[in-house]
Amino acid sequence: MEKIIINKIRCKKCGDIIESAHRHDFKFCKCGAVAVDGGKDYLRRCGNHEEWEELSEYSD
Numbered sequence: 813m814e815k816i817i818i819n820k821i822r823c824k825k826c827g828d829i830i831e832s833a834h835r836h837d838f839k840f841c842k843c844g845a846v847a848v849d850g851g852k853d854y855l856r857r858c859g860n861h862e863e864w865e866e867l868s869e870y871s872d
């Protein structure tokens with residue numbers, strides 16, 4: 813099973829990089845287009861798929 817090491821995305825609109833460090837660490841980028849949540853437990857995203865670049869890292 814894949815384990816989440818880093819839960820992180822980059823907003824393509826404002827260029828902001830946001831990372832969810834733990835389960836209830838919900839963060840919006842500067843422009844508010846996208847958000848991350850879930851930390852190392854699960855990957856939750858808000859916003860439009862085309863508007864973020866996935867930067868998360870996994871291990872197995």
Ligand SMILES: [Zn+2]
Binds near residue numbers: 826843
């Ligand atoms: Zn943004």
